[in-house]
Amino acid sequence: MTSTTFRIGGDLEVRRLGFGAMHLPTEAGAAREAALAVARRAVELGVTLIDTAYLYGGGANEELLAEALYPYPDGLVITTKVGVARSGPQGEWQLDGRPAVLRSQVEQALRRLRVERIDLLQLHRIDPETPLADQLGTLRDLRAEGKIGRIGLSEITVAELDQARRIVAVASVQNRYNLLDREHEPVLMACERAGIAFLPWRPVAAGTSGAKAGIAAVAAEVGATATQVALAWLLDRSPVILPIPGTARVDHLEENLAATGFRLTPAQRAGLDRLHEPA
Template identity: 80%
Template sequence: MTSTTFRVGGDLEVRRLGFGAMHLSAEPGPDRERSLAVARRAVELGVTLIDTAYLYGDGGANEELLAEALHPYPDELLITTKVGVARTGPGGDWRFDGRPAVLREQVEQALRRLRVERIELLQLHRVDPDTPLAEQLGALRELRDEGKIGRIGLSEVTVDELARAREVVEIASVQNRYNLLDRAHEPVLAACEAAGIAFLPWRTVAWGDAGARAEVAAVAAELDATPTQVALAWLLGHSPVILPIPGTSRADHLAENLAAESLRLSPAQRVRLDGLGVAS
């Protein structure tokens, strides 16, 4: 039977099916109120892993929204955020920026916005090609040693980058684009599985494209489920280290996503779905 939990970093237990907060609007007004309600509903429904980032909401607004909705946090709740993208490009444009001073400042800001003294899982949003990887991870390792970070993760990395990163510091998670129809990062997933590293796929349902595939729709009809639920159930059964973080701004879609945890694909159905992947 597929396990519904995973220990991130070997010790921090979370429910494998989490929630991505990227789509929650932080703009004042009805949309913000709905976003606050959805975040609270996620926790009410048993979500213990919520993903956000400095980038979401144009520089920390998403983090502030989650704090407003959920602080003081339940003991079992893990809010993971990401740093390493900043408005430091020409004219204040967003760019990958992993310079140690920038990473440190973003972590300090995240601690303040999330109203915590320690971020239990902090992920490098992207590897900055203009800053040595060892310097980027060295800065995060220093913050970990200072007690401001509990565990360190990566996002959108290759197998080689993951291997080089692990020579610098322990890596607890990897967040790469991955879903039923897009398996370009299958080698990275395999490396994570071999090392017991949590793999948090983003774009978990291919922005709804899965429902356009006849095979996915057929399996969904057989199970009286939605194509989205089939795509999430496939992820949960594909590898024990996968922690999907589907995002939504609607409470009904949230409930639909979480119901995928109880969906059971037969071996034959899984074989049919396995054949849909596009790997490279």
């Protein structure tokens, strides 16, 4: 039986199907009110892992989640990401893992989220211009200060994961991965061997017409939508996978979270596995 929970870092228990907040509108008005309602509904439906980042509106997404959910219910984990900043020549976004930038972004996230500690803090991308030891060393220092509980990485290779783990304990990895896009399969396998949470971003992909037909056929068999089949496949793929599908609509949110109610047969799973053509 597929487990519905996972302990990030071995001790932080969350429900495996989470919510990605990236798509929530933050500008004032009706769209923001709808976004607040989506975040609240996610928690009402049992979501205990919500993913955001400084990059999402320069912190506006973090502020939105705090407005919607603070004071936070027991067991809710809001993970955010740092390491991208408007530090380009014309103020454009670029990777920036300099220690002072990472420390400042964590301090700002604590204020915006209204917490004293971020249970899971992820490096949005490794900055190739800054030594990895400096980037992870800064996060390790912040963890020692009690401002971070656990450290994660995003969009990394197996080699980078190995290098990072020699510097600091890695609790999570967030790479692009879904039923039709398995470029990072080796990273997933490395995470599974080490018991590291794997948070696939873009967990649902439209795919080619042939793939759509294959997914639709399984969806018809189990009485689900194609999206639900894609999420059920992820949950069945590995016990360390924690999908974080995002949406700005309550009906889509409810559809996504209902994916936990579907079970794939071995034959259905095998058919879905074959839809992927290795690069």
